Amino acid sequence: MKNITKYQFKKILVLGLAKSGVTAASLLHKLGAFVTVNDKRPIAENPEAQGLLDQGIKVICGDHPIELLDEGFELIVKNPGIPYSIPLVAGAVDRGIPVITEVELAYEISEAEFIGITGTNGKTTTTTLIFEMLKQGERNPIIAGNIGTVASEVAQAANQDNKIVIELSSFQLMGIKKFRPRIAIITNLYEAHLDYHGGLAEYWEAKANITKNQTEEDFLIVNAEQPQLLEAVKDTKAAIIPFSTKAYLEEGCSVRDGKILFNGEEVMAIADLALPGEHNLENVLSSIAAVKLLGVSNEAVKEIMTTFTGVKHRTQFVAEVHGRKFYNDSKATNILATRSALKAFNNPIVLLAGGLDRGNGFDDLIPDLSNVKAIITFGQTAGKMEETAEKAGIKVIKRVDNVGTAVPAAFECSDEGDVILLSPACASWDQYKTFEVRGDIFIDAVHKLI
Known part of the structure; x- marks a missing residue:
């Protein structure tokens, strides 16, 4: 960890707790800042806040009072999930108070280089x-961010021999000032999170922030099949490394004659990949590009790619029950993700879908519903899902209360050889705290059938 003094004796507000807020508050306290923490949950229901009190950190709980801005804070470290539109944050921006996210702190103290991954x-x-x-490949990586340990906690322990591999959301990237990854990846850009960002332009701009501080010494890996993505990063100073699932590229990562190639060199056969689906081929190509830039051997690449079958909640195979294969794709919180999951299977599908209503319809799913023989709906969008299913000519449409009851209902509608797929096309927050909770309930319900 770098010994930095820039925060010593500064008044800093940490807004919102959860893991990143707790870590940020403790780190800033260690760096000599005068830290105040503000969280919406009441103190009696807030063990994280109570733990910070025990460290001698000032804590204000229950709401986000605008009056806090009168206390002379020089910086706000904001939980990524808190919108910039709330009065406290909007007021801080109006007053010229810098607002960052915890990722920025991690970068400032880290001795290790970052590999940052974003995209829809x-x-x-x-x-x-x-x-x-x-x-x-024995490159000493540490995983951080949304799927690992909090970035600023990892950064405190990392040294120059490590590589910090971090997944970054648009919410996090809106709050960076100097964050500069050695290698940045934007997997793809589609319409998403417009309820938070207010418009597509702001969302794409937030994603492009991943490269705004990169220099000629850095690399930006991008999807060559997306003109809108290439336009969004046109001002980057980094060396652009493209990837494509459709065209051969002399430079970058691409496919030809059933092979994956990097800068024209064969890495492995597509047929040997353990991950199903074209959407996963995009993930494979972008990740191979990153590790080849760092000198990882083809043998190490093949060892992982031929055995890696997926991440939990991302088209995750759960079990085969009486000839039906169950897949958990709870991470599919938007239409595009569900379309990708549907394209990964040739078998007849019983689809479990529904969740938080963000105001959109689901007719964009229709071209990919041809293999869906039945749909089980739940959540706020159940009615909209049913309207789309009727337009697609799906014969069996059934509404249930939740994911737990959707599993036996799907089994009743299925036959041997079918795929039963949870891919909601919606966020989980109408019924479940996170998509992980939703996926775990699905997994438990499947295991009850065994």
């Missing part, structure tokens, strides 16, 4: 693949 879909799988291949 595929972030978690790509991040995990890079971590596993770097580990196989």
Whole structure:
């Protein structure tokens, strides 16, 4: 950990707790800042806040009072999930108070280089693949961020021999000032999180922030099949490394004659990949590009790619029960992710879908519902899902209360050889705290059938 003094004696507000807020508050306290923590949960229901009190950190709980801005804070470290539109954050921006996320702190103290991965879909799988291949190649990786340990906690322990592999959301990337990854990846860009960002332009700009501080010494890996993505990063100073599942590229990572190639050199056969689906081929190519830039051997790449079958909640195979294969794709919180999952299977599918209503319809799913023989709906969007299923000509449409009851209902509608797929196309927050909770309930319900 770098010994930095820039925060010593500064008044800093940490807004929102959870893991990143707790770690940020403790780190800033250690660095000599005068830290105040503000969290919406009441103190009696907030063990994290109570733990910070025990460290001697000032804690204000229950709401986000605008009056806090009168206390002279020089910096706000904001939980990524808190929108910039709330009065406290909007007021801070109006007053010129810098607002960052915990990732920025991690970068400032880290002795290790970062490999940052963002995009609308595929972030978690790509991040995990890079971590596993770097580990196989003995490059001392540490996984951080949304699927690992909090970044600023990892950064405190990392040294120059490590590589910090971090998945980054648009929410996190809006709050960076100097964060500069050695290698950045944008897997793809589609319409998402517009309820948070307010528009597509702001969302894409947030994603492009991953490269805004990169220099000519750095690398940016991007999807060559997306003109809108290439346009979003046109001002980057980094060396662009493209990947493509459709065209051969002399430079970058691509496919030809059933082979995966990096800079024209054969790495492995596509047929040997353990991950199903074209969407996963995109993840494979972007992750191979990253590790080849770091000198990982083809043998290490093949060892992981021929055995890695997926990340939990991302088209995860759960079990085969009486000839039906169950897959957990709870991470599919938008239409595009569900479309990708549906394309991964040739078997008849019983689809479990529904969740938080963000105001959109689901007719974009129709072209990919041809293999869906039945749909089980739940959550706020159940009615909208049913309307789309009727338009697609699906004969069996059934509404249930939740994911737990959806599993036996799906089994009743299925036959041997079918795939039963949880791929909701919606966020989970109408019924479940996280998509992980939703996926775990699905897994438990499947195991009850065995």
